Amino acid sequence: MKQLPIIALLTDFGTVDWYVASLRGVLVSRAPKARIIDITHEIPPYDVIAAALTLSACVEFFPRKTVFLVVVDPAVGTRRSLLAMEVNGRFFVGPDNGLLSPVASSAKRYAAVHLTKPSFWLKPVSRTFHGRDILAPVAAYLAKGGALSRLGTVARHLHPSPIPPCHSYPKRQEGSIVHIDRFGNLLTNIPATKKPVAVLFRQRRLPVVSSYATAPKGKLVALVGSLGMWELAVREESAAASFRIKPGEAVILRS
Amino acid sequence: MKQLPIIALLTDFGTVDWYVASLRGVLVSRAPKARIIDITHEIPPYDVIAAALTLSACVEFFPRKTVFLVVVDPAVGTRRSLLAMEVNGRFFVGPDNGLLSPVASSAKRYAAVHLTKPSFWLKPVSRTFHGRDILAPVAAYLAKGGALSRLGTVARHLHPSPIPPCHSYPKRQEGSIVHIDRFGNLLTNIPATKKPVAVLFRQRRLPVVSSYATAPKGKLVALVGSLGMWELAVREESAAASFRIKPGEAVILRS
Amino acid sequence: MKQLPIIALLTDFGTVDWYVASLRGVLVSRAPKARIIDITHEIPPYDVIAAALTLSACVEFFPRKTVFLVVVDPAVGTRRSLLAMEVNGRFFVGPDNGLLSPVASSAKRYAAVHLTKPSFWLKPVSRTFHGRDILAPVAAYLAKGGALSRLGTVARHLHPSPIPPCHSYPKRQEGSIVHIDRFGNLLTNIPATKKPVAVLFRQRRLPVVSSYATAPKGKLVALVGSLGMWELAVREESAAASFRIKPGEAVILRS
Numbered sequence: 187m188k189q190l191p192i193i194a195l196l197t198d199f200g201t202v203d204w205y206v207a208s209l210r211g212v213l214v215s216r217a218p219k220a221r222i223i224d225i226t227h228e229i230p231p232y233d234v235i236a237a238a239l240t241l242s243a244c245v246e247f248f249p250r251k252t253v254f255l256v257v258v259d260p261a262v263g264t265r266r267s268l269l270a271m272e273v274n275g276r277f278f279v280g281p282d283n284g285l286l287s288p289v290a291s292s293a294k295r296y297a298a299v300h301l302t303k304p305s306f307w308l309k310p311v312s313r314t315f316h317g318r319d320i321l322a323p324v325a326a327y328l329a330k331g332g333a334l335s336r337l338g339t340v341a342r343h344l345h346p347s348p349i350p351p352c353h354s355y356p357k358r359q360e361g362s363i364v365h366i367d368r369f370g371n372l373l374t375n376i377p378a379t380k381k382p383v384a385v386l387f388r389q390r391r392l393p394v395v396s397s398y399a400t401a402p403k404g405k406l407v408a409l410v411g412s413l414g415m416w417e418l419a420v421r422e423e424s425a426a427a428s429f430r431i432k433p434g435e436a437v438i439l440r441s
Numbered sequence: 442m443k444q445l446p447i448i449a450l451l452t453d454f455g456t457v458d459w460y461v462a463s464l465r466g467v468l469v470s471r472a473p474k475a476r477i478i479d480i481t482h483e484i485p486p487y488d489v490i491a492a493a494l495t496l497s498a499c500v501e502f503f504p505r506k507t508v509f510l511v512v513v514d515p516a517v518g519t520r521r522s523l524l525a526m527e528v529n530g531r532f533f534v535g536p537d538n539g540l541l542s543p544v545a546s547s548a549k550r551y552a553a554v555h556l557t558k559p560s561f562w563l564k565p566v567s568r569t570f571h572g573r574d575i576l577a578p579v580a581a582y583l584a585k586g587g588a589l590s591r592l593g594t595v596a597r598h599l600h601p602s603p604i605p606p607c608h609s610y611p612k613r614q615e616g617s618i619v620h621i622d623r624f625g626n627l628l629t630n631i632p633a634t635k636k637p638v639a640v641l642f643r644q645r646r647l648p649v650v651s652s653y654a655t656a657p658k659g660k661l662v663a664l665v666g667s668l669g670m671w672e673l674a675v676r677e678e679s680a681a682a683s684f685r686i687k688p689g690e691a692v693i694l695r696s
Numbered sequence: 697m698k699q700l701p702i703i704a705l706l707t708d709f710g711t712v713d714w715y716v717a718s719l720r721g722v723l724v725s726r727a728p729k730a731r732i733i734d735i736t737h738e739i740p741p742y743d744v745i746a747a748a749l750t751l752s753a754c755v756e757f758f759p760r761k762t763v764f765l766v767v768v769d770p771a772v773g774t775r776r777s778l779l780a781m782e783v784n785g786r787f788f789v790g791p792d793n794g795l796l797s798p799v800a801s802s803a804k805r806y807a808a809v810h811l812t813k814p815s816f817w818l819k820p821v822s823r824t825f826h827g828r829d830i831l832a833p834v835a836a837y838l839a840k841g842g843a844l845s846r847l848g849t850v851a852r853h854l855h856p857s858p859i860p861p862c863h864s865y866p867k868r869q870e871g872s873i874v875h876i877d878r879f880g881n882l883l884t885n886i887p888a889t890k891k892p893v894a895v896l897f898r899q900r901r902l903p904v905v906s907s908y909a910t911a912p913k914g915k916l917v918a919l920v921g922s923l924g925m926w927e928l929a930v931r932e933e934s935a936a937a938s939f940r941i942k943p944g945e946a947v948i949l950r951s
Contacts, residue, residue: 454878455878456737457738457877457878458736458753458877459751461734462733462735463753465734466704467757469733470758470759473759477733486878515932517909518907518910519907567922569919569922570921573922
């Protein structure tokens with residue numbers, strides 16, 4: 187089967203207002219054959235870390251040529267740059283605030299441009315909604331097979347990633363909680379690349395299990411989650427709520 | 442590219458139950474080629490003002506021939522009328538409770554009919570879910586290119602708009618807060634057609650800025666939002682929560 | 697019009713994280729022509745009753761050949777079985793925890809298999825996300841017209857339905873509240889097959905009305921809802937909140 191172009195949306199717009207609908211309207215008007223797929227619109231307002239994590243978590247499951255339209259843009263209306271980028275045959279459009287940087291740095295190479303050509307944008311461009319007026323028309327253009335290079339000038343440096351790094355030593359990885367999911371499971375930034383001797387949290391050693399359902403009830407446990415990263419969890423409970431855990435708390439893995 | 446028919450959904454059904462899914466099932470069964478695009482399903486229950494505003498805010502970004510299926514219908518099961526309407530080549534289906542009136546009155550002309558022909562509906566029609574049983578099949582019919590006039594009798598008068606009006610005087614516009622968005626920004630009903638001398642709220646003059654990000658932190662400011670209307674906002678904060686502002690409060694613009 | 701294959705999604709993943717996006721990515725990669733339709737992702741975490749009810753409530757509005765991908769799977773990672781099933785020309789994929797049982801038992805016959813053939817799955821399969829790694833690829837395969845029988849071994853017994861039963865006697869039906877919807881309306885498990893003499897709740901007789909809008913304001917009433925089941929409701933109010941009613945409370949219908 188021939189693949190229709192796909193535009194995947196990731197924003198902090200919520201689903202209560204007309205903001206996402208305006209994006210969708212621009213997209214279906216300008217790229218009538220493109221399929222619009224939502225990643226999420228529930229990124230907490232202005233939370234660039236959550237958006238960068240969410241994007242990284244699902245990119246690889248989408249086919250080549252997918253265009254990711256990513257709008258978490260607290261600096262809209264200032265001189266921050268807007269980007270279009272190609273990585274491994276997939277396209278990304280969004281502000282240059284670190285959102286797209288983890289995807290870029292996960293690949294051997296990437297191509298990125300600053301969006302500087304107003305001929306690709308809506309007219310007039312508002313001061314407060316560049317997602318609708320600049321990014322959506324650019325995403326539609328890429329979905330129709332348009333050339334990245336025509337959209338603006340080459341971007342040689344991207345804003346650094348907002349995701350806190352995991353520090354790796356020969357027998358120790360020092361990471362932290364970077365995300366709480368809707369089940370209250372706690373995602374860390376520690377990749378599951380080494381066999382652990384111990385997973386330490388709040389100066390205690392956590393039991394390591396293979397899946398949520400094999401954990402003893404009521405206990406905080408560590409396991410390798412579906413992204414291949416270490417997670418903390420409580421079986422059929424919110425680990426975040428039950429143990430009052432917030433993003434940023436340290437997790438240490440001894441190997 | 443040829444445009445597939447589009448059906449855009451706007452309801453107060455929420456996304457927790459099966460109500461939206463039932464609409465979608467009827468639509469894909471009866472108009473298999475139509476694309477279903479969500480505007481939102483998070484209109485507060487029975488809130489006809491929010492629905493009318495949301496519809497008006499995004500209509501123009503959708504292509505001609507889009508069918509808008511709009512269901513906020515607290516009077517379902519009573520003798521209130523259901524409408525189908527054409528405005529500027531776009532179609533609208535919903536109850537005659539004011540929902541569709543701002544779109545009608547924004548255009549030079551509109552055509553509307555009362556839905557009186559049961560042959561276009563599901564059988565049987567429930568007493569509590571006319572969105573699924575009457576409006577969705579009618580929207581599917583219009584999406585397939587069906588004629589508006591066949592659906593019922595001409596509607597000569599629509600229920601008045603529920604959105605509070607802005608009062609305009611030569612050097613003064615008296616409006617109010619009509620909507621709070623997910624960021625806590627406060628939308629007014631005052632169009633940005635005049636250069637302001639002062640924007641007044643709670644007897645104070647507000648600083649006027651060009652975008653959210655150029656506002657001083659912590660200050661309530663006025664700006665022209667992405668709909669071309671005046672808004673009140675606080676940079677990267679909820680203006681509604683920080684200043685305990687509710688819809689209905691007066692805003693005055695001196696020009 | 698020829699029907700494109702439809703995959704309808706029902707999960708407890710929420711819409712905040714990347715879980716639904718990962719499913720969608722797998723589906724559009726493997727079944728590029730399939731249309732993805734959301735039922736809901738807001739099933740309360742691990743709530744198999746709510747998921748089973750929601751699925752039953754909307755199945756019949758979807759066309760034949762629709763593939764329902766249903767993931768509420770608290771036992772992921774244990775030896776619980778995963779199923780694919782055909783009922784009345786529609787397909788269902790999900791864990792064997794009762795989710796799919798009401799649909800199966802509503803029909804004269806069904807065909808079901810245990811998913812035992814890893815050649816249809818993603819590689820590697822994670823321990824915590826079988827929705828993405830097993831169920832989504834299987835749903836994509838069915839959407840492309842694949843044969844149910846090839847997916848595994850025949851399932852002769854399904855896990856029993858989690859929905860509490862309604863007990864029927866010659867002049868009396870004893871049921872209970874099984875679901876609260878976003879409007880606070882209370883769905884019971886009592887089908888509206890008999891003319892009622894009285895609807896009893898908390899030892900009081902409730903007024904019976906024909907639609908929400910014809911109820912007296914502020915009164916708890918009984919009516920036949922859009923699923924053909926008895927409901928309790930308060931006009932333009934949340935009956936659940938106003939009368940502090942929870943799922944499980946008894947409702948009795950005398951006829």
